[in-house]
Amino acid sequence: MTGEATLLDATSIARELRTVFAARAAEVDATASFPEENLADLRRAGLLGLLVPATAGGIGADLATVSAVAGELAAGCLSTALVWAMHTQQVDAVVRFGSPSLREVLLPRVAEGAYLASVTTEHGKGGHLLSSDAALSHSADDVEIVRDAPVVTGGRHADGFLVTMRDSPGANQQETTLVYANREQLELSATSGWDTLGMRGTASGGLKLRGSVPKSHVIGAPGRFREVALDSMIPLGHIGWASCWLGTARGALAALVGHVRSPRRSKDLDPRSPLVAERLARIRTDLEIVSAYLHRVVDEVTRARADGTPLGTSAQIHLNTLKVVAAEHTYRAVDRMVQLAGLGLGYRRDSAVPLERHLRDLRSASLNYSDDRLLVATGTLTLADSDVRLA
CATH class of the missing domain: 2.40.110.10 (Butyryl-CoA Dehydrogenase, subunit A, domain 2)
Known part of the structure; x- marks a missing residue:
């Protein structure tokens, strides 16, 4: 870690922290302990203030940077990344809807490392x-x-x-x-x-x-949290969660591919095997789908914010779809990795590739604001989007 982040190097610093967090992740999981050391590292790096405007001492990053940082952190420790992403969601609400007096006092505190x-x-x-x-x-x-x-x-x-x-x-x-x-x-x-x-x-x-x-x-206005939710908390929540889940699954695939390419691999993971290649292709396809849809939705929300236009019905459908697709496909990808890696590499808690932990972590994705609830909402919104404006 090289010190406080700037807009240009925030993702690079997150990539450095990824390695540090990965070394601590097994202990965090085994003891069910809050990753206080990781939060302290995020604080020292300035990443808790990623969305705080530069005028208030923060970095003033865009949504694409938030997504990229979340993915890097999650490849090291998904618990830490999700805590950070949800903090960032709260910061966005303060930045966009807080009163002037609240923003004046609170945002510099967040830039200095206050966790919300x-x-x-x-x-x-x-x-x-x-x-x-x-x-x-x-x-x-x-x-x-x-x-x-x-x-x-x-x-x-x-x-x-x-x-x-x-x-x-x-x-x-x-x-x-x-x-x-x-x-x-x-x-x-x-x-x-x-x-x-x-x-x-x-x-x-x-x-x-x-x-x-x-x-x-x-x-925001009293009694009108719905406006804050639709403009800020839902977009940041779904983009942040999807970025974290994808980052974990992507990191898991990178580790698995490294093992398959290693001379120390098991004989069942022969890279010349058509079956191994076909299974890797299906895993990669799951992650490519999530990545493409995530980038598309980030671009859509970013454009709406730049234009000062509210997120309409189709954008809400796209955000709901992003969350469901990311939850389902990243879990399925890691489940397929476990199947490919086998009992020794894929299922053991002490494996060199911690797929067992990733599988347990990603099982929560569909439960973290239930996919069922979002699908019902998306079905209702679909009736109001008669033009069927697809992402």
Whole structure:
């Protein structure tokens, strides 16, 4: 690592960190521990401020750079990369929708390394993003947060939180407001641990939060979180997740190809074998499909932001499709790698190519904001997109 990142070398620094993170990934997985050392490295490198404008001390990167950095980090440690990608999602919401006073104070802190977590899950509604049960209480100057979330990625380690809540006790569930709170403004208590099949380092246990913040900490218009979600949190979430999953699968394939090309390979992995070549081709095809669609959607969202135009129905379909395609194809690719590598190389936890861990981690992809929910939404949106504007 060479010091604080700039726009030109952010991806190169992420590539350096990839090697460092890979060396720690097995321990993070085995102990289900939050990757604090990795977060400290990201902080020192300036990558927590990747989307913070240069005027506030950050890098001011574009979405293509976010995607590239996420992929590099995920090739080393998917848990770390996903924590970073979700932090970046929160930063984008502050940059695009935060009040001037909040941006003035918070964005320089993020550029210096403050880590932001997302609080959108809720008992009874799961991960449904656009509605809330718990309601904000309003006073003359402040809003009071009382929130119980069953899943908060990296919450116990966060310096600040973006929280969705019903705008008031009299508001309906869809009148959701996004509000920011510094850690020191909240009383926090853990309600559950995080002992899971994969993604064990994200420390996504439950949290209760209680505290008050100034009304200037409301992000976007009160009760209109949907606008923030459609413009910022959904695009950054789906692009970030897809980039992470693809980065992990791509790194796994590179390691497997290196083994197949090595003179120390097993006799079952003869590179001259047509069966080996055919199976590698199918794996590569899965990843090429995800990569092409990811780049296409990044370009679409980038153009819309440059033009100042909202993301329409077709763009929302494309974002949903990206998430589902990336979740399904990257998992299938690694599953195929396990099958090709066999019991000794592909299935053992102590293998030189950690396909077993990648398979467990990527199994979460279809569950991380359920593919079923997104497919239902995409089907409904398809009825409104009569021109069928394909990506």
